[in-house]
Amino acid sequence: MDGFFSFALDRIIPALDAGLWTSILLIVPAALLGVFIGVSVGAVRVYGPRPLARFCDGYVSLFRGTPLVVQLYFWYFALPNIQIGDVALVLSPMWASIVGFGLCSGAYQSEYIRGGLLSIKRGQLRAAQALGLTPLQTISSIVMPQAFRRALPGCGNEIIYLVKYSSLASIITVNDLTGMGRSLAKSSFRNTEVFVVVGLYYLALVTVAAFVLRIVEKKLEIPGFESKRD
Amino acid sequence: MDDPVILRVENVVKTIGGQRILDDVSLSVKKGRLKVLIGPSGAGKSTLLACINFLSPPDSGTISLDGVPVNGKSKKELLALRQQVGMIFQDFNLFDHLSTLDNVRVALVKVKGLDKRAATNRAMEELARVGLADKAALYPAQLSGGQKQRVSVARALAMDPKVLLLDEPTSALDPELIGEVLTVIRDLADEGMTMVMATHQISFSASLADEFLFMEKGRIVERGTPTTLLARDSGSRTQSFCAKLSELAGDGHCELAPPSGA
Numbered sequence: 001m002d003g004f005f006s007f008a009l010d011r012i013i014p015a016l017d018a019g020l021w022t023s024i025l026l027i028v029p030a031a032l033l034g035v036f037i038g039v040s041v042g043a044v045r046v047y048g049p050r051p052l053a054r055f056c057d058g059y060v061s062l063f064r065g066t067p068l069v070v071q072l073y074f075w076y077f078a079l080p081n082i083q084i085g086d087v088a089l090v091l092s093p094m095w096a097s098i099v100g101f102g103l104c105s106g107a108y109q110s111e112y113i114r115g116g117l118l119s120i121k122r123g124q125l126r127a128a129q130a131l132g133l134t135p136l137q138t139i140s141s142i143v144m145p146q147a148f149r150r151a152l153p154g155c156g157n158e159i160i161y162l163v164k165y166s167s168l169a170s171i172i173t174v175n176d177l178t179g180m181g182r183s184l185a186k187s188s189f190r191n192t193e194v195f196v197v198v199g200l201y202y203l204a205l206v207t208v209a210a211f212v213l214r215i216v217e218k219k220l221e222i223p224g225f226e227s228k229r230d
Numbered sequence: 231m232d233d234p235v236i237l238r239v240e241n242v243v244k245t246i247g248g249q250r251i252l253d254d255v256s257l258s259v260k261k262g263r264l265k266v267l268i269g270p271s272g273a274g275k276s277t278l279l280a281c282i283n284f285l286s287p288p289d290s291g292t293i294s295l296d297g298v299p300v301n302g303k304s305k306k307e308l309l310a311l312r313q314q315v316g317m318i319f320q321d322f323n324l325f326d327h328l329s330t331l332d333n334v335r336v337a338l339v340k341v342k343g344l345d346k347r348a349a350t351n352r353a354m355e356e357l358a359r360v361g362l363a364d365k366a367a368l369y370p371a372q373l374s375g376g377q378k379q380r381v382s383v384a385r386a387l388a389m390d391p392k393v394l395l396l397d398e399p400t401s402a403l404d405p406e407l408i409g410e411v412l413t414v415i416r417d418l419a420d421e422g423m424t425m426v427m428a429t430h431q432i433s434f435s436a437s438l439a440d441e442f443l444f445m446e447k448g449r450i451v452e453r454g455t456p457t458t459l460l461a462r463d464s465g466s467r468t469q470s471f472c473a474k475l476s477e478l479a480g481d482g483h484c485e486l487a488p489p490s491g492a
Binding site for chain 2: 121123124126127128129130131132133134137141142145146149222223224225
């Protein structure tokens, strides 16, 4: 471990800072996409018309049932080989990762949202219906705001997972935190130092994410339902 | 007796899970009158109310509002019907994530299309009417049961309903909170609101109702004015049911409440 700090300061941190930015550009859109998909798919699975709900069930079992690495390989390596007419879709490593993470995360998020939706008492739905709200209005302004709050701890958990599985983007050549770390480790042969610092970067990212999620949770708290803390 | 009929229910049948919950039920309510549904649990009172605004659509039979039969197949007609028929639930069913004001305002904005300012004014008016103007900023979890039920009355009234359906509005309340809700209902009756109410508050409703309907096993088995049905020697099902209720409650009287304000 000789000269760890100078090595860390001169080599690791500059490299990882570049990777950090890439990771953030990957995580934020993927997390937003995941939540968006989760809310829509969750709502359709609970309240949607049957065929569409079954289709969404299928999506969830497919994306929860296959390894994320395989999904990433599909979006990056396999998709360009699938031609529809003359058009083949080629995704950049970055886009393949965002799409891959977003779709996978969305499958899990929809499960948390579904749980939240099922926990809302039917009475409120009936009251909304009795006032003449359309089913869509009932879901968007009565049920979903409550379900989302209840799902939030689970959704936050999934976002924290996402921060960490974003490291898989490096296997489809994205130079994110892990990707940058691995190149540096290869060229410098100082695996221990590099990967310890990489780990610390993820720890910092997760800590920030957890902090932000707490603030969101606090902001959305409904008076009378505050979490009990003495 | 020349008041127009607002709500007419004809030959309504409802089967749930192979069980006949409503068996050929008919009634009509004239403008400004209060009909009271009485009967043991499981008699079909709640289901009947839910059939009237198609929360639970009847299998057969007709519901007419202002003389126009409702086509239950048309979603548009159903939404229009529900705007004109208010409903009060036993367990209030306030929207937990909305303040008292927003509970009343949400349908004014979303359903009636009022702008926010007009909706706020209207909602505050209704909250004042049920004596809760000072609670507008509170959330349901911060209110007592009686206050919650009064908010739900304000929420329904804000839509200007032609008929108000009340499904045991006081059954989930602590005894000392029942009074405030009954007062609101009495005011509504005095102001000429047309209502159908399922309740166990027999002596209270006797002073307001123009007709009692006694339901049992999905049928209306007795109907008549409270005075006739509650007469001590009437031998009616209503009388014996009422006597049983008051025996359980231990207050030992089952007769017409003395006329209020007399």
